[in-house]
Amino acid sequence: MKYETVIGLEVHAELSTKTKIYCSCENSFGGDTNTRCCPVCIGLPGALPVLNRTVVDYGIKAGLAMHCSIASYCKQDRKNYFYPDLPKAYQISQFDLPLCSAGYVEIDTEEGMKNIGITRIHIEEDAGKLLHAEGANFSLVDYNRGGVPLIEIVSEPDMRSPEEAMAFLEAIKSTLQAIGVSDCKMQEGSLRCDINVSVRPEGQEEFGVRSECKNVNSFHAAVRAIKYERDRQIAVLEAGGTVEQETRRWDDAKGESFLMRSKEEAHDYRYFPEPDLAPIYVDDAWIEDLRTSLPELPSEKKKRYVETYSLPKYDAGLIGASLGLSKLFEDTVAAGAAPKTASNWLLGEISKILNESMLEAEAIPFDGKALAELIAMIESGAISGTIAKQVLPEMFAGNKSPKQIVEEKGLAQISDEGAIMDMIQEVLAQNEAAVADFRAGKDKAIGFLTGQVMRASKGKANPGVIQKMLREALTALK
């Protein structure tokens, strides 16, 4: 039987406010344990939380960017559970009245654009961090992360493949980064997700029983966890069994998920309104203020790049999704480079260097003018494409312009025919077999010989000039 996979995601994003959600402790990553804590965020009796206004601003911004309705009235609730990373034994979250609801984000699929529904976005506090010492019979708790503001974005079960889930996560990440509410650094845990997966026979309207998978800490892990869960459920059904509603824990190192708790043991959070925090009223003026402050969104950028610069959708999507790449792209084009050429450099060599050195595009040290200068030098014939690829890493290394680098390193293209002729004569003398091939009518040999001359010039000779002169020299030999 053929099955269809149904996926819903819950994404937790840490907000990049200066302070925590309910106290004035600094919100940042790393540093010594328990150094950014106070009576509020370690839950001392009598300490009173006060909501950070910027958290509400950021939550509304995220909601607007994802086409949600913003609640004119909402409140915060206590979600009760006992775990040592939660000092108050409750997490302040939002239960029945979230800040944002009923939105969507657009993703690109093989069948075209698709809207993935956003059920709700609410604000809440993060928990502390448990540290497990190897072999010890105790755990350590660091509360620096306790009270860091989060938004939880809950999607509708609208995704039908791991690829769509990936596209959704990418869209969430690029949107949150673009509007500046979260840095979405997966490696620092500022974006985490829980995955709901079910399968149903193709054509069946009713959803299958879903399981929830927790502890998914990268997009790559999300895709693997979805595939694993899909295959596990199909195997259960094929064997005549039934899928249980349960919570599972993803172990990325093992590439497997494990049962955490069954439906019977499901949490009973006993939510009730947080009496220490006043309700939140959001009027239209507040919403409009934030709406006008929103920058162009990645999806809008993508459309504009396709329409204005005739970039292929694929290029436009990748560049539009990154703040760093899109700024560099627009600056490079503004400095005179052809859009598609600029895009090729950004998505080719530049992305390659970024990946190799594990850098974000925001860390690129040169500007659009410099990249446009490099491109112009290739087009004018001052340097070859091969040389340009050697210049680029130098541009990453320091603050020198491409022109300076080419001059200092003596990389300028050799168009001096005398110098090239010397190299040609040498190559011809050393490659008698290839010369004989050419004379025997094998035109292919010219490609090999051109390559040899190019090598002799260390990539600096103009390939067009080499070819022309080689032909002349070879014909003269005949």
Added chain:
Amino acid sequence: MAITMQEIEHLARLSKLALSNEEKERLTGEMQSILSFADKLSGLDTAADPTMFASDGQNVFREDEIHPSLPTSAILQNAPEKDMECFVVPKTVE
């Protein structure tokens, strides 16, 4: 509302408490009397809207400005057990 032994066992599980049979029985009775006391409120004619907040405050916010946190020694001073500038808790792996 009647409190059953099962209800007490469920609450104990949620609270991660191990209760003896005597304790469960005692708590069932105590919880029952607390609830009966609170039940008196249902006899009152209260306003149509449920009251969720004790004060009329709304939009009580703080500006996003960093203030110094407490020194780690003060944060840890009431910890029953501490090590490596952290709170020590029983080994917890979910």
